[in-house]
Amino acid sequence: MIAQSRQVFLVSSPVQRANGQSPSGHDSMDAPDDAISLMAHDHTESILTVKNLTIDFVSIDGRVRILNNVSLNAKKGEVIGLVGESGSGKTTLGLAILGLLDTPPAEIASGSIVFENEDVLKLPPDKLVDLRGTGINMVFQEPLDSLNPVYTVESQIGEAIRVQRKRMSPTIAEEAEGDSKQVITDLLKNLCIDKPDEVLEQYPHELSGGMRQRVAISMSIIEKPKLMISDEPTTGLDAYVQNRILGMFSAQRKGGATIIYITHDLTVASQICDRMYIMYAGRVMEAGNTRDVLQHSLHPYTNTLVASVPEGFEDAPPLPVQLGEPPDLRSLPSGCKFNPRCPFVKDICKKEEPSLEEVSPGRYTACWRVDKTSGQFIRD
Amino acid sequence: MDSLFEIEHLTVSFRSKRRASLLRKSAPMKALDDVSLIIKERETFGLTGETGSGKSTLAKVLVALYKPTSGTVKLLGRKIDYRNRKDIAFLRQNVGIVFQDPVRSLNPRLTVKEVISEALIASKTIPKKDYDERIDFITRLVGVTKDLLPRRPRELSGGQRQRISLARALVVPKKLLILDEPTSALDVSIQAQVLNTLKKLKSELDMSYLFITHDINVIKYVSHRLGVLFYGRLVEMGDTRTICTDPRHPYTQKLISNVLTLKKAQLQETVVSEHRPAPTGCRYRIVCSSVFEKCSAVPPAIDLGAGHLVSCFLYENRLDNPGLASTQAVSVAEDPSRSEGDLRAPPQDGS
Secondary structure (H helix, E strand, O other): OHHHHHHHHHHOHHHHHHHOOOOOOOHHHHOOOHHHHHHOOOOOOEEEEEEEEEEEEEEOOEEEEEEEEEEEEEEOOOEEEEEOOOOOOHHHHHHHHHOOOOOOOEEEEEEEEEEOOEEHHHOOHHHHHHHEOOOEEEEOOOHHHHOOOOOOHHHHHHHHHHHHHHHHOHHHHHHHHHHHHHHHHHHHHHOOOOOHHHHHOOOHHHOOHHHHHHHHHHHHHHOOOOEEEEEOOOOOOOHHHHHHHHHHHHHHHHOOOEEEEEEOOHHHHHHHOOEEEEEEOOEEEEEEEHHHHHHOOOOHHHHHHHHOOOOOOOOOOOOOOOOOOOOOHHHOOOOOOOHHHOOOOOHHHHHOOOOOEEEEOOEEEOOOOEOOOOOOEOOO | OOEEEEEEEEEEEEOOOOOOOOOOOOOOEEEEEEEEEEEEOOOEEEEEOOOOOOHHHHHHHHOOOOOOOEEEEEEOOEEOOOOOHHHHHHHHHHEEEEOOOOOOOOOOOOOHHHHHHHHHHHHOOOOHHHHHHHHHHHHHHHOOOHHHOOOOHHHOOHHHHHHHHHHHHHOOOOOEEEEEOOOOOOOHHHHHHHHHHHHHHHHHHOOEEEEEOOOHHHHHHHOOEEEEEEOOEEEEEEEHHHHHHOOOOHHHHHHHHOOOOOOOOOOOOOOOOOOOOOOOOOOOOOOOOOOOHHHHOOOOOEEOOOOOEEOOHHHHHHHOOHHHHHHHHHHHHHOOOOOOHHHOOOOOOOO
């Protein structure tokens, strides 16, 4: 069985090299261009293509690989979910796309991030500044950290509007200066904030967590970015507030925005994402259409995540999850990085790392137990 | 089942240090307002509500970190006098607590073993020679391996830290364990492991849980009975299954309908208004869509049978004429013209 799947595997080696990773790591640099065409299935224009991105963090203690050969693409108007536990590299990927990683300690070992035909990694700093905000922007997990404590909500959102208008056309910006308050009020009303006039006068510390996050998101929306990255925007908020914020995102999606949504919560991802990438230890373990990934998950790690959602009442059986901790990136196991927690582990899993392969159109997984031709998980 | 804790008309208010004016102190803010509930022996009582609803305040009153402004707390039939040291010691002997943030609730300078031993030393009831045996017993139960004992909290992962908090709380046997958002700082797969451990522990150690979380999926999975708080008032209480499948209070209905599951698309883009509590009367009446004149008074707790209590005037007629009220209640809940009616989540049993 193993030998046979190896055979199939070798036959499809160009795909393997393009999408997945190779043990040596050298091939990734000169991966053929058809990687992109393989990942984009219909002909909608890709707005973002991340290819074979590898990022290390270097410190006195040594070099730690945070992202390993990650490829991702986002088409216009799509909501992409990056799902995984802490330490899986979701946020690092988001920051890298925005060019916000500090180098050092971060070091881009290989790969490219192409946003609208330009490699973000090669852009000079002043171009990057122009890109951020109106091109790509990000909503962070902790809104208190991303809002300025000494400015009112009005002046902070106002700044975002000014930047946006200036970039659109400098002359209009000056003429329209006066009506920005009206624009902000309208926007906040749209985001179901009841008394926008009151909120505008307030400072971030006077707002509740949910309100702060909505202000942070409205700053992001008002700039009309081509790509919006949101990093766990609803973590720590209660269900009701969370759903209102998710509602804002789905309204944005209807408006045609492209969103990369980073979360560890599958229930949230299932509600909002068109496609998702399941990440573990800096690698993409499984990718595909949200419904396919959740209903017919191939990778045991995806299964673990699905099984972790509590279901049923007090008398329900224990949740079917294995014991295990998120991986320590400084000392990863050999072979498949999930193997210490995997209930279906076999010999090859401990020796060699599986590459991310396309098992059916648009569906990728990195698991030795998945048959590459039929796209089925084989338990044997 | 006998009752372990009896909480009657508990009110906790805080007064802001900032004065309203030079002559007038600011009005007290009621974090808990006339809350009455019973926690039975060997049950898991779930307490839920949004941020600021008073969930953690209740927990802190039960371990005497806050004093009640009025109302009584009875533990095992003994009325707790919060000015009496012996009563407080009695309370803390019987009640353990695990906090949300496992980083901030463990002393960074102590090793894991010292953290757990501290609880033993403080209890004064267990002889010194039994310490090792107790630590060994409890760490095995909560799933902390021996090699972790000489380490310090910062060397451990979030899930391990939370297990150590659990071990510390339970190393001296307790009657009630309060779990204040024990899993919301953890990754989902770790949350699942901790929930499994908690369920196993409860059956082995013969105690009650007060489980506090805003995550309905979690609370549904762990608790026998459920209380829903809205800005300091208990709006609904009863059997978890009943509340999750047939919520009656308009707020609970909204809360349950907002629970996300993996199975279906539920996200609505409808504009829902901000939750602003009313200063008087029913706290929910500002946002409630079925509000009427009576709501300006404080609604009484109305018994719908089988311990299902709801604080809402919609069900008031039940007091005089049970037959009439049940039809009324159903029609209110299912009337499609009301927005809440169709927001109710369909029954979600374990299938």
